[in-house]
Amino acid sequence: MMCSLNDGCNKIFKDSNTKDALIINVNNSKCRKCLIQDGHVVLRKKDVYCKDCFIPMVIHKFRATLGKSKLVKQGENVMICVSGSQCSISLLHLIWSGLQQTTHKRLTFTPVVLHIDETVLFGYSKERFIQFKELFESYNLPYYIISFSSALYSENVLDEDCYLQKYDKKLKSLFNSKFDLTLKQDILIRLRKLAIIRIARALNCTRVMTAENEQKLSIKLLSNVALGRGSQIGNEIGLAINNKSINTSIVFLRPLRDLSAKEVSFYALFNQLNDLEHPNFLTKTNEDESIQKISEQFINSLQEEFPSTISTIFRTGEKIVEKTTIDNTCVICNGIMDTDMPLSSSVEATRFSKYVSQMGVNAVEANLNDLNLKKKLRESCCNEDCNCSNEKFTKQDIINCLCYGCQHIVQNLDSVDDLPDEIIKICKENLADKSMKKQIKDFLL
């Protein structure tokens, strides 16, 4: 068979046979699938596979997940997000191999590769940028490398000159707010998702693939619960997720979610895939410094000692997906608006007790009067073209459009002006929507 790779790809795969030296025969056991060859991989302490049976098994799992309920249509534009992690590099390879197939098994969607360049936050070297370029060119797929700040702030994210200092300045200023490590990491994840959505929209991609494996999703699951984002778990770990508040047509897919960390590692090893892993906020930090890190350490230690437990955590988490009729979603993370609950909810209770402990009981009374006054003012004077100060957009207005987790972020933000315009815009629309609903409520049955 003719190889359709260009030179760069040959570079990656040329010595795929020499690496065999790295593969050790496992306890002289035979592969449990073919029962002929020596085992090279041990999964979950007892499942032994040889290399020749292992790779097809991983591919099969990936294809089975992807094939579920026909998530991707023929010819559909699909954005593949590559951060440089081993998972993302493996995802890229799995997709690329799927596109090379000549049989009916060939993947038929149209992929676009995306790498969001976070140099502005982490000061990466120029070489790293070149490494990504070389990697993508070796696959011969259309690709984009876009700076994180332009993806968030620029009107046209595909602008030729996407490295603009004014955007960098805004993003830096946002991350210079008084965040602890937990919040910093949390907002990074939320903004990254917004950036991906904006780019996908500009590229007319209706599907976005991200590369989290079972282990990464389990870490996400635990840290989200600890961050007070329990009601959003479904969004965070599900296979196919729609993003209601920002764009209804873009669906996020996680085709590696049924693969374990070990399976991805061996797939990368057998295919000679070098990752371009990079330092981020959590790198070289201690586990007591952030919720995300402690979740990561916990899952990693399970991975070593009780690997099958991770699967249990993950599968259990899947079952506690909130069934809700609320169609409001948070404007930052797209999660369920757990703050838009009746006054008796626990969120309200927490908010109330926090307020009382900070301000004292008298303040509550004063505040209630103040609220009523404001309400009256608003009702009496504000209409569509009123420019009075009641209509001025405040931090509190934004907070009202956010879920419990994102409220924490914005409360600690130095200036809401550093938030991407898109977030502010949707907040304004939401508020206008709400006030309109309120106005016409009395006329509805």
Ligand SMILES: [Zn+2]
């Ligand atoms: Zn075998």
Ligand SMILES: [Zn+2]
């Ligand atoms: Zn949120």
